[in-house]
Amino acid sequence: MKYWSNPDYTRIALYTRTKVRYRVGRLPADRKRRKPERLYVDLVGCDLGEEVPARTSVKDGLVSSIRAAEKGPNTVRVVFDCGRPFTQKVVPLENPDRILVDISRVESAPQVAKARKRAGDSRTKAPDKRLVAKIKRASKPRVSLSVMAGLKIKRVVIDPGHGGRDPGAIGPSRTFEKKITLDIARRLKRLLSEKSGLEVLLTRNSDRFVPLEERTAFANEHRGDLFVSIHLNAHTNRKFHGVETFYLDITDDRYSIRLAARENATSEKTISDLRYILADLATKSNTDDAIHLARLVQRALVRRLRQGWKGIKSLGVKPALFYVLIGARMPAILVEASFITNSKEEKRLRRASYRQAIAEGIWRGIVSFIREREKFYASGR
CATH class of the missing domain: 2.60.40.3500 (Immunoglobulin-like)
Incomplete structure (x- = not known):
């Protein structure tokens, strides 16, 4: 226990x-x-x-x-x-x-604000009345409650998938997912901290096993403002290739269910059963912000990779029931950066320049997300 x-x-x-x-x-x-x-x-x-x-x-x-x-x-x-x-x-x-x-x-809003203030959480500022009025008039794009409250992005938690006794997916040339995701995570950390001035934490910074439930618990404990889990895709059909980004939500899509089953190291039946257990939790999560973050990261990542490589396929943004995203008290996404089971993409993943490009693409998406929020909030003053 x-x-x-x-x-x-x-x-x-x-x-x-x-x-x-x-x-x-x-x-x-x-x-x-x-x-x-x-x-x-x-x-x-x-x-x-x-x-x-x-x-x-x-x-x-x-x-x-x-x-x-x-x-x-x-x-x-x-x-x-x-x-x-x-x-x-x-x-x-x-x-x-x-x-x-x-x-x-189970507490009232004033009790939550008071508790967070005691804990040193600065994200308790009351929303500006003029900004609230502006948000009520806004219809496109949809504005989340966190934007309305003017919550700042200061701390990002990066989660390198797998690790230790869990190698993740393995490519045709015996490339381990756990090694590639850690390398990308470290590169992303440097970009976010050195170029954007953000505080960045890794759920693991070595080849060690971290249970899925510990990863979001770590992010919550350290009051992360964003949670980004980095993975590499896999499929029995080695022709599959491309980049996709996920957020936590209910889905009936068979592909997403199979992928979640693989990443969760569980069965498809368990995923199907969990749809009902997790329905309330998923709909109450930071879904709006997570969807927007996922779209920006997906777009920036695909654009960056296409600058240096041909045939980069965007598989889009999708919902899925990934355990690693469950319970996150902040916008949380999972990036499947390439298919390690595809021989061409595996070869690219073994190159530092490709891994750096992946990190830069994710970084650009996160920066766009932060700038949009800051611009919107500043315009309400």
């Missing part, structure tokens, strides 16, 4: 040796016994491991403690003692098998 505490939510991962069924429920508050409302998850078909403590103290203002005990034959109950009103999302993940639990605060 592992947990991560953030200002707005607590994330817990419950690891199991095999895939298990689970049940989720709530226990009402007991004032006489001074017990708050509790969330529980029953894991059916497993026993409690010796390394799992009976009680784990959290005390992060949302979850006070986590308790685990066997509840009948082959059933383990994990109880989360919550000190305030909460909502939860429970999602099964694979490779390794685990149950991901996100417990979020």
Whole structure:
């Protein structure tokens, strides 16, 4: 069991040796016994491991403690003692098998602003009245709430896909996705920090394995303003080539479902089942900003690559249920920079000049996104 505490939510991962069924429920508050409302998850078909403590103290203002005990034959109950009103999302993940639990605060807008101010979050400024009026008149392009609030982009989290024991996709000439994505991420970091003056964080800066749930938890913990996950595409048909960018949302597209299944290291059936579990979360995410960011990055990346190479195909911007984007409290996108399974694109990926061009394309898209927001906000003054 592992947990991560953030200002707005607590994330817990419950690891199991095999895939298990689970049940989720709530226990009402007991004032006489001074017990708050509790969330529980029953894991059916497993026993409690010796390394799992009976009680784990959290005390992060949302979850006070986590308790685990066997509840009948082959059933383990994990109880989360919550000190305030909460909502939860429970999602099964694979490779390794685990149950991901996100417990979020339920607070009013003034309480959220006050909490963020105490935490040193500068993104609490009240929207300018004249800007609000302008936004209400605007119809094209659609203006997001974050633009209305004048939220600034200062910190970008870059996520190099895969790593460590997870090599990602492997090209015909044994090129590993994990090595290429890390190199591109480092190049992008230099561009964003040295040329744009942004603070940039990497979810990994070496060849190490980072679970998917830790990546967005890292971005949330460090209050990232943007989250960009870098990957390389793969397909059984080695003729497939091109560049595409994704944002988190519900989709029925079979191609997107298959790709999400590969990146999530899970099955297509699991992805299909998750559509219903994640529907509310996906629609409440920073979808508007993510779509706009994805479009700008996709356009800039394709343009930059076409400056030096022929046959660059744009596969467009699409929604998909990527685990690595789930739970991000900021606009989050995933870039599939090229097909590593295509021999021509694999050969290009092995060249530093091509990897630098990819980094420059993504950088230009991010810069365009930031400039558009700043220009729009400044015009409302």
